[in-house]
Amino acid sequence: MNVEASSAHTALVLCGGGARGAMQVGFYQAIIELGLSFDLVVGSSVGALNGTLIAAGMSPAELSELWQGLRKPDVVSWNWRGLLGETGGFYSFAPLRRLLHEALPVKRFEELKHPLVITTTNLQSGQPCYHERHGVLIEPMIASMSLPGVFPPVWIAGDQHVDGGVTDNVPFDKALDRGAHEILMISCTCCPRDSTALASPLKILLRSFMIALDTKYLCSLQRHRARGIGIQLVRPHFQQPGGLLDFNQTAALIEVGYRETLAAFRNLRSNRVPPRSPLPEGVPS
Template identity: 40%
Template sequence: MRSARRAKGQCEVRNRRRGQCLPTLKLGMLHWRHDRTAFAISGGGARGAAQVGMLRALIERGITPDLVVGVSIGAWNGAWLAHRPDLEWVKKLEEVWRQVTRRTLDMVWWRAARNMVRRKPSLYEGGGLSRFVARHLQVHNFEDLAVPLHTVAIDLTLGTKAVFSHGPLGPAVLASSAIPGVFPPVVIDGRQHVDGGLVDPTGLDTAIELGARRVYVLDSGYAGRLPAPLGSMNAIVDHTFYSKLRLSSFPKTSSNVDVDDGVCLN
């Protein structure tokens, strides 16, 4: 879980995960519009369940966001948090996650095999995920949330990053979670959208663009060497996919930064 904090015109990014201290990043030449705290909630598929524990830890310490950025599965967790950023509500999110299975999301093997044979554009139709989101989201529009939420997706039609913060909430969450090849693109305003993790895996870049002064990055990815070899095809593909996203995003994030000594949060 990372925290980015600006001090004297700079932004410090701090990481505390498994006892590791990563370098502090100082970002210069930024125009900060507001003194705001953001939660940037990353993608990561099923590992998004771990973000519930991160949210509990932050809220138990009295840390709440002024805005939330959600990417991929982080868009779902972010939408839940933005509705009610309190401990009781986060505990309910934990209960929801305990109900999630492949069958719940209609992600059974025979559907994937059938769609591959039929040369469909994705392994799954996305109906199960859509029903799950519709059943559990407590509000229908961004404007009904207690905390401003921004979900990140890719606009395939324009070839650009799309950040949603107004209008219908469900389609924006689904668009941010539409992993290419796994779920079909989500059409919003006549344009196709897919998983935002391909352009901003953690949501940190978007939070900075929105003018956040302090950013807590809830990253469900794994930092560092794996403790043991991966044992399944799904695990190998999943880890390769998210490793590629983080490696490809590093030059973009670090192009205007100086690396200083690492600091751990207490």
């Protein structure tokens, strides 16, 4: 595929949600099984991770195997300098960075099989930043997942970049700018009631961030649907989805994403097929 293509008809828009991003694996598996094609991948936060792996050509089975092998120490480690206030976060993505250097089949945007956009937030400008077409992949990918205060910012082109979800967790507008007429997506930020009393500052911060993402997402969805944008959405239902850094429910979350995408999108394939032209008289059907 020509990754320089400037327009796309159908975009996968993959948003944030931490470890709940495992649902995007099941979502990807289902759309492939349903024969639903896409021309562009747009990812923010954990959606940048999955989006990059999908755009690089990783199969649903390969992505599932990668995710099901993940444990928290494979993704994050303590950032002792951060605990001392010397850097901008008390966790580090150093383990994930090492894993991606091994697992990612390509290293640059130009080498991808599908066009990709990664969203980050530029701390200096206060604006979303969209990385596409050219350059290295891992730095913007890590930056897009770097929740402020929890992970240190990533320096890109002289500026500090953090989680894309801060400014544009669901990059509908960027997909539309690239020519998308239809958007396929799954929400990973649903916030079912949690009666557990939260005590640690980190758990309070992560839960609050998830609530903020979900609220922003619902407002953005309503605004774009009011404009008549074709957004095909899976909004999963689950009771205890786990926290942003809880990798103990990966298999169950993949299954939820897969099952609910099949149910939500089962009619999409037939709806996309144009009506057959009438046959001339005398030609058997």
